[in-house]
Amino acid sequence: MARMLDEQRLLQDARRGDLEAFNRLVLAHQSAVYNVAYRILGDPAAAADAAQEAFISAYRHLKDHRGGSFRAWLMRIATNACYDSLRREKRRPAESLDDVDEDDADRPDAWERLADPQAGPEREALRAELNRALEDCLRRLPAEFRIAAVLVDVEGYDYQEAATAIGKPVGTVKSRVARARARLRDCLRQYGELLPSSLRLSDETSP
Amino acid sequence: MSRLSDLPPDVIETLSAALDGALNSKEQAGLQARLRDDEGLRLALEELRQVRAGLGMLPRLRAPRNFTLTPEMVGRRAARPAYPRLRLATALAALAFALTFGLDTFALRFAAMPTALQASAPAEGIGAEAPPAAAAEMMLEAAAPAEATPAPSAANDAAERSAVDAFSSATATPLPTVDPALKAGNVGEAPAPEAPAAALPAPTQAAELEAQESDQALADALEPLPQEQAARRESRWTARPLQMMTAALGLLALGLGVLTLRARRPT
Numbered sequence: 001m002a003r004m005l006d007e008q009r010l011l012q013d014a015r016r017g018d019l020e021a022f023n024r025l026v027l028a029h030q031s032a033v034y035n036v037a038y039r040i041l042g043d044p045a046a047a048a049d050a051a052q053e054a055f056i057s058a059y060r061h062l063k064d065h066r067g068g069s070f071r072a073w074l075m076r077i078a079t080n081a082c083y084d085s086l087r088r089e090k091r092r093p094a095e096s097l098d099d100v101d102e103d104d105a106d107r108p109d110a111w112e113r114l115a116d117p118q119a120g121p122e123r124e125a126l127r128a129e130l131n132r133a134l135e136d137c138l139r140r141l142p143a144e145f146r147i148a149a150v151l152v153d154v155e156g157y158d159y160q161e162a163a164t165a166i167g168k169p170v171g172t173v174k175s176r177v178a179r180a181r182a183r184l185r186d187c188l189r190q191y192g193e194l195l196p197s198s199l200r201l202s203d204e205t206s207p
Numbered sequence: 208m209s210r211l212s213d214l215p216p217d218v219i220e221t222l223s224a225a226l227d228g229a230l231n232s233k234e235q236a237g238l239q240a241r242l243r244d245d246e247g248l249r250l251a252l253e254e255l256r257q258v259r260a261g262l263g264m265l266p267r268l269r270a271p272r273n274f275t276l277t278p279e280m281v282g283r284r285a286a287r288p289a290y291p292r293l294r295l296a297t298a299l300a301a302l303a304f305a306l307t308f309g310l311d312t313f314a315l316r317f318a319a320m321p322t323a324l325q326a327s328a329p330a331e332g333i334g335a336e337a338p339p340a341a342a343a344e345m346m347l348e349a350a351a352p353a354e355a356t357p358a359p360s361a362a363n364d365a366a367e368r369s370a371v372d373a374f375s376s377a378t379a380t381p382l383p384t385v386d387p388a389l390k391a392g393n394v395g396e397a398p399a400p401e402a403p404a405a406a407l408p409a410p411t412q413a414a415e416l417e418a419q420e421s422d423q424a425l426a427d428a429l430e431p432l433p434q435e436q437a438a439r440r441e442s443r444w445t446a447r448p449l450q451m452m453t454a455a456l457g458l459l460a461l462g463l464g465v466l467t468l469r470a471r472r473p474t
Contacts, residue, residue: 019276019277019278019281022276023275023276026273026274026275026276027273027275030270030273030274031267031268031269031270033274034268034270034271034274035267035268038268039265044271048270048271048272048274051270051274052274055274055275055276056276056280056281059276059281060281127264130261130264131264131265131266134261134262134265135265138262149262152227153258153259153262153263154262154263154265156263158227159227159229174220174223174224174229175216175220177223177227178216178219178220178222178223178224178255179216179219179220181219181223181255181258181259182211182212182219182223182255184258184262185211185212185254185255185257185258186211186212188258188261
């Protein structure tokens with residue numbers, strides 16, 4: 001409650017042009033924005049650019065925020081920035097995802113995994129395999145399904161909040177999340193042998 | 208046995224929403240009934256649950272840097288503090304106010320000086336032609352303003368003496384000038400002129416006429432002349448814009464002072 005009040009006060013100050021107040025909001029939300037951008041774009045540099053663009057755009061359009069969840073409003077701007085980035089990427093063809101030999105050491109989540117002292121090496125390897133499989137499959141999803149899955153399943157938004165974030169009705173979000181999960185399931189089937197038994201999907205165990 | 212990929216989209220959507228707790232009680236009851244009878248549907252639900260759990264296990268990433276904004280990023284210069292500028296403006300306005308106020312005061316005094324000169328010049332003119340009592344009165348006014356209160360009695364004395372002098376001049380001597388003692392303001396101490404005792408009762412009518420003339424001259428001298436009135440009006444007209452400017456600058460300095468104090472207050 002105190003955090004909400006504090007956020008409202010910072011928002012009021014930021015609307016009056018107080019950049020320091022807005023920067024406090026940036027520090028509070030930058031991790032969530034960057035995570036969403038990274039999961040949508042799949043590239044740390046592009047995600048950082050999109051996050052920065054999102055915060056700049058949010059500051060310039062603060063007067064358009066008329067109450068409601070600031071996080072959802074901010075995430076809507078972030079997803080729009082990601083859409084813009086994806087459009088730019090389409091105009092500038094990159095390497096095929098299948099041909100990319102990713103270096104785990106360059107990925108920020110790999111760094112975090114290595115920094116976790118509780119994880120044993122075997123379990124850590126299994127988690128890494130699963131994460132890589134999920135990220136690959138996420139990237140192959142159409143952008144609208146990917147964004148819905150990231151917001152609801154990765155970031156834990158409810159349907160209403162995700163609907164606000166992407167500017168679509170709740171029914172659309174519900175449908176997109178279901179289709180994203182089904183497609184991810186189909187995609188993960190090819191990784192069946194790599195997945196840990198506890199997470200291995202039923203198709204690989206059924207005849 | 209149903210497979211997830213074989214299920215129609217609406218069934219997949221219902222299963223997915225069930226995982227998120229987004230079904231109403233009726234939909235939930237209908238799904239429970241179907242799950243009891245359809246093992247393939249239970250399998251599909253489990254597949255969706257595993258995908259959902261897998262996505263939820265993706266690690267949180269640390270932002271590679273801070274995304275805080277600088278004034279340049281949002282296309283505006285850093286706001287300069289208003290206090291120093293307001294303070295300077297207040298000081299300038301106060302200085303301008305002081306200058307115009309001083310100028311205004313000087314202009315008023317300057318406008319009053321010609322009036323005094325004009326008032327003294329006709330008095331001298333009158334003194335040349337008017338009876339000595341009126342001239343003496345004007346001289347007294349000019350020479351000793353602090354002794355304005357005793358002046359009327361002195362004027363009366365002088366008028367009586369001028370009547371005596373007029374009588375004596377009618378007999379023998381030319382029109383006497385003002386007594387030096389009167390010029391010096393020592394009217395009360397001035398010795399009475401010696402008049403012949405035999406001549407006193409005779410010329411009363413002439414003396415009365417002379418006294419009336421001297422009274423008229425005194426009244427004329429006391430009344431402001433048209434030139435003086437015009438000069439006063441003129442000085443009023445020339446002073447008004449300056450006064451207005453002084454007032455405007457005073458208000459400006461006051462307003463800026465209030466703004467400066469507000470800007471100085473920490474936010």
